[in-house]
Structures are given as structure tokens and as C-alpha cells.
Amino acid sequence: MIRLAGITKVYHMGEDVTVNALAGIDLEIGAREFVAVMGPSGSGKSTLMNIIGCLDRPSGGRYTLDGIDVARMSDRELAQVRNARIGFVFQTFNLLPRMTALRNVELPLVYAGVARGTRHRPATPAPRHRRPPAALARVGLADRTRHRPSQLSGGQRQRVAIARALVNNPSIVFADEPTGNLDTATGSEIMDLLADLHDAGATIILVTHEAAVAAYAGRVIHLRDGRITRDEARTPD
Amino acid sequence: MIRLAGITKVYHMGEDVTVNALAGIDLEIGAREFVAVMGPSGSGKSTLMNIIGCLDRPSGGRYTLDGIDVARMSDRELAQVRNARIGFVFQTFNLLPRMTALRNVELPLVYAGVARGTRHRPATPAPRHRRPPAALARVGLADRTRHRPSQLSGGQRQRVAIARALVNNPSIVFADEPTGNLDTATGSEIMDLLADLHDAGATIILVTHEAAVAAYAGRVIHLRDGRITRDEARTPD
Ligand SMILES: Nc1ncnc2c1ncn2[C@@H]1O[C@H](COP(=O)(O)OP(=O)(O)OP(=O)(O)O)[C@@H](O)[C@H]1O
Numbered sequence: 001m002i003r004l005a006g007i008t009k010v011y012h013m014g015e016d017v018t019v020n021a022l023a024g025i026d027l028e029i030g031a032r033e034f035v036a037v038m039g040p041s042g043s044g045k046s047t048l049m050n051i052i053g054c055l056d057r058p059s060g061g062r063y064t065l066d067g068i069d070v071a072r073m074s075d076r077e078l079a080q081v082r083n084a085r086i087g088f089v090f091q092t093f094n095l096l097p098r099m100t101a102l103r104n105v106e107l108p109l110v111y112a113g114v115a116r117g118t119r120h121r122p123a124t125p126a127p128r129h130r131r132p133p134a135a136l137a138r139v140g141l142a143d144r145t146r147h148r149p150s151q152l153s154g155g156q157r158q159r160v161a162i163a164r165a166l167v168n169n170p171s172i173v174f175a176d177e178p179t180g181n182l183d184t185a186t187g188s189e190i191m192d193l194l195a196d197l198h199d200a201g202a203t204i205i206l207v208t209h210e211a212a213v214a215a216y217a218g219r220v221i222h223l224r225d226g227r228i229t230r231d232e233a234r235t236p237d
Numbered sequence: 238m239i240r241l242a243g244i245t246k247v248y249h250m251g252e253d254v255t256v257n258a259l260a261g262i263d264l265e266i267g268a269r270e271f272v273a274v275m276g277p278s279g280s281g282k283s284t285l286m287n288i289i290g291c292l293d294r295p296s297g298g299r300y301t302l303d304g305i306d307v308a309r310m311s312d313r314e315l316a317q318v319r320n321a322r323i324g325f326v327f328q329t330f331n332l333l334p335r336m337t338a339l340r341n342v343e344l345p346l347v348y349a350g351v352a353r354g355t356r357h358r359p360a361t362p363a364p365r366h367r368r369p370p371a372a373l374a375r376v377g378l379a380d381r382t383r384h385r386p387s388q389l390s391g392g393q394r395q396r397v398a399i400a401r402a403l404v405n406n407p408s409i410v411f412a413d414e415p416t417g418n419l420d421t422a423t424g425s426e427i428m429d430l431l432a433d434l435h436d437a438g439a440t441i442i443l444v445t446h447e448a449a450v451a452a453y454a455g456r457v458i459h460l461r462d463g464r465i466t467r468d469e470a471r472t473p474d
């Protein structure tokens with residue numbers, strides 16, 4: 001389903017400085033897998049996630065998603081894939097600061113054209129429209145829907161980012177350190193939520209530095225200096 | 238040294254909604270202590286840190302720092318205390334996006350008047366001026382000084398925030414989830430750095446959700462719903 005061959009990502013900074021964020025990645029991830037990506041700070045995990053999640057383009061190599069060469073997709077086609085199939089929880093949340101939690105979670109539905117009606121098109125039937133409040137309730141934020149990001153704790157912002165990533169029922173979920181700002185109990189609730197989605201058929205790819213979180217995955221990939229150093233199936237506990 | 242009595246923080250959101258972020262905190266922290274603050278997401282940890290760190294004012298109660306009632310300090314006096322004595326690592330880093338890592342770390346020195354010379358005053362002697370590069374090297378970012386935050390990984394931004402907090406040799410270090418975005422090995426290096434500062438006489442107050450991080454502290458305080466539920470001295474390992 002996801003196939004990377006010789007993927008590189010190079011940053012050129014003025015004065016001859018080159019950063020090889022990814023130095024040749026060969027990787028295949030099948031549908032319905034649950035993969036954890038681990039590795040030192042700066043080793044390329046977020047860069048890898050952004051490329052697989054169609055948020056960034058590689059410098060070299062080939063990425064095919066369900067047999068389609070992603071390099072041949074236009075920006076618009078990439079955006080459509082992202083909206084329809086992918087949910088992305090960013091390491092730094094990336095919430096819109098002037099919108100409430102609820103509005104932030106509604107946004108993917110608006111982009112996918114399934115939110116409120118417009119004068120050209122009636123509103124989508126209720127079940128879909130009710131998703132944002134339900135998504136926020138599922139991450140324990142039913143009483144924070146009207147808060148803006150600056151009025152939320154760090155872990156609450158992280159959970160709004162998680163709810164936003166899941167509201168469109170994505171078939172592939174990318175989660176970059178989804179429990180980094182959460183206490184252990186709340187983190188477990190989030191991991192149970194991801195495990196439920198996995199059971200329901202989603203592919204989950206997450207970055208974590210915590211062994212307890214990686215334990216939910218069926219496979220653990222280790223990165224170092226932009227390369228994969230280990231790729232092991234593990235028996236889920 | 239730090240004394241909180243009946244400290245409250247209340248947010249009033251339109252339409253009769255009140256959030257009691259802190260609901261009555263009584264707490265004393267002495268010089269040279271190493272304290273870990275733990276508790277569920279949204280329980281008031283960052284709010285408490287911001288008040289003790291003189292970044293925010295309580296709604297009620299009394300906070301005395303070295304015998305001085307902080308409520309009686311002007312904003313300018315508070316800023317001076319912060320710059321001279323306090324280093325703060327924010328949960329969401331708060332780096333200036335258009336400045337390089339080096340410039341971000343230099344800022345506290347500029348505010349404290351110890352950076353480069355101006356036409357009114359010669360530059361401060363070299364040892365202080367060399368602090369920003371040394372501070373960045375100590376967190377493993379010697380080769381990232383010219384990167385801006387958007388050109389850094391999540392954990393690298395976190396480490397820039399840590400270097401910035403420590404560059405002024407603060408006597409009180411506040412660290413809000415300082416290892417949340419770091420792999421275990423890098424996280425240990427940061428904790429060793431904090432332990433060294435503690436040995437050298439600093440007071441360390443940190444928020445964490447990881448037991449391995451709290452293990453460095455001599456005392457662990459638990460918050461829930463804006464109150465302290467447990468306050469235990471522990472034998473450092
Ligand atoms: N400006 C604000 N207006 C309204 N409510 C706020 C505001 N800032 C914070 N809160 C609320 O105050 C509570 C405490 O927030 P705080 O950031 O101290 O929590 P925390 O313990 O640091 O959580 P986390 O572990 O998720 O970082 C939260 O429930 C939050 O929603």
C-alpha cells in the first residue's frame with residue numbers, strides 16, 4: 001500500500017551546508033498495519049511522516065501509494081488524498097489560534113465538503129455533522145469545545161489535534177508523538193482509541209519515544225541519521 | 238523561599254462559565270530543592286508554574302518570594318526578577334520564529350544587558366558573551382545554531398528552549414515537560430544537565446508525566462483539579 005524506495009530529503013542551507021534529513025529510506029507498509037517509529041531527536045521521524053502523509057515531497061527516490069506514484073500527483077490531487085484518507089496529528093499540534101476547539105475539529109469536514117450546507121448544496125445529513133462534538137467528547141474534551149487554543153492546557157491542545165485528525169474517519173492515521181504532553185492515564189485512553197480505530201480497519205503509523213506506547217504497535221521501525229536501522233515485527237501485548 | 242497561600246486562578250468565560258484552574262494552593266518550596274509536579278492533563282500544572290515563575294498573577298491568595306509579596310511588585314519589577322533569577326522552559330517552547338537558535342538563546346542575555354556592546358556601553362567580557370554557543374553545545378545543538386525554529390525538529394526546538402532558559406545561570410529553573418519531545422537517551426542527557434545545575438545550587442521545579450523523569454527529584458507534588466492531592470519527599474535514586 002505504502003511503498004518507499006530510496007527516499008531522500010535534503011535541505012540546503014546557505015554557505016554550502018547540507019542537511020540530509022532522510023538518507024535513503026526503503027520501506028513498505030501494508031494496509032491495516034500498526035507501526036511505531038522510534039529514534040533519536042533529529043533522526044528524521046517527522047520528516048518521514050510528512051512525506052508518507054503527503055504533506056511534503058522527497059528530494060529523491062520514489063513513493064507509491066496504492067500503486068500511484070505520488071510525485072506525479074498535482075498539489076490538488078495530493079490535497080484530496082490527504083483530506084479523504086489521511087488523518088495527521090502534528091508534533092506541534094498546528095491548531096488555528098483564533099478558532100475554538102470545535103471549529104478546529106470541524107475544519108477537515110469543511111474541506112471535505114461535508115459540513116454545513118451552503119446556498120449551492122444542502123447540509124450533509126446529521127450523523128456526519130455531529131462528528132466534531134463526538135470526536136471531542138471521545139478525547140475527554142466535551143467541556144472545552146468553546147475554548148480557543150490559548151485557553152487550553154498543552155495536553156488539551158494535543159487532544160484537539162487528535163480529534164481533528166480522526167473526525168474524517170481516515171483510513172491512514174499518522175500520529176507524531178501523540179502522548180508527549182499527556183499524563184499516563186490520559187495517554188492510555190488515547191492509545192486505546194487508536195487501537196479501536198486499528199481494529200476497525202485503519203492503518204496507524206505513529207512516532208513515539210515511549211516504550212509503553214510502542215507496545216501497542218505490531219511493528220517497530222528505528223531511525224538514526226535519516227536511515228532505518230531496525231525494522232521488527234513484534235507480538236502486540 | 239517560595240511560599241503560596243490559598244492561591245487561586247479563575248478564568249471567566251462568557252455566559253456564566255467559570256474555570257477554576259487553581260482552586261486553593263498552599264505550598265512552600267525551599268532554596269535548592271528539586272521538585273517534580275505531576276497530575277492529569279488540565280489539572281493546573283502549567284498554571285501553577287506560570288504563577289510561581291512570575292509569568293502570571295493569581296486571582297486570589299498570596300505568593301511571597303524570599304519574603305516579598307509578589308502581588309505588590311510592579312510589572313517591571315516582576316520582569317527584573319524573571320530575567321535575573323528565573324529560567325523557564327515552556328511546554329510549547331515559545332521560540333521566536335524569525336530568529337536563529339543562537340539568537341533565541343541570546344535573548345535573555347540581551348534583556349539582562351549582558352550581551353553585545355552598544356554605543357553607550359562596552360560589550361560585556363567574553364565569558365558571558367560566549368554563553369549562548371556553549372549553552373547550545375551542552376544540549377547537543379552545536380551544529381544547529383543558525384537554524385530557525387521551522388528548520389529544527391520538535392526535540393531540537395525543545396532543546397533550544399532549554400538552552401535559552403539556562404543561559405543566564407538562573408537560581409530557579411522551571412521546566413514544563415522538558416523531555417516530552419525527546420527520545421529516552423537525549424532526555425536523560427537533559428535530566429543529567431538539570432541534575433548538575435541542582436548540584437551547583439539551583440532550585441529546580443519541573444512538570445513531567447514520566448516516572449523516570451520524576452525520579453531525579455527529591456520531592457513529588459501531585460495535582461488534580463487545581464488542588465494538591467499529594468506532596469511527598471522521596472529518596473533520589
Ligand atoms: N485562558 C484560559 N481560559 C480558560 N481556561 C483556561 C485558560 N488557560 C487554561 N485554562 C484551563 O485551565 C486548566 C488548567 O490548565 P493548565 O494548562 O494549567 O493544565 P496542565 O495541568 O498544565 O495540563 P497539561 O498536562 O495538559 O499541560 C485547563 O482545564 C484549561 O482548560
Ligand SMILES: Nc1ncnc2c1ncn2[C@@H]1O[C@H](COP(=O)(O)OP(=O)(O)OP(=O)(O)O)[C@@H](O)[C@H]1O
Binds near residue numbers: 420
Ligand atoms: N527546513 C529545514 N532546514 C534544515 N534542516 C531541517 C529542516 N527541517 C528539519 N531539518 C533537520 O532535519 C533533521 C530531521 O528532522 P525531523 O524533524 O524529521 O527529526 P525528528 O526525528 O522528528 O526529531 P524529534 O524527535 O526531535 O522530533 C533534523 O536534524 C533537523 O534539524
Ligand SMILES: [Mg+2]
Binds near residue numbers: 045091176390391
Ligand atoms: Mg519530530
Ligand SMILES: [Mg+2]
Binds near residue numbers: 154155282283284
Ligand atoms: Mg501543561
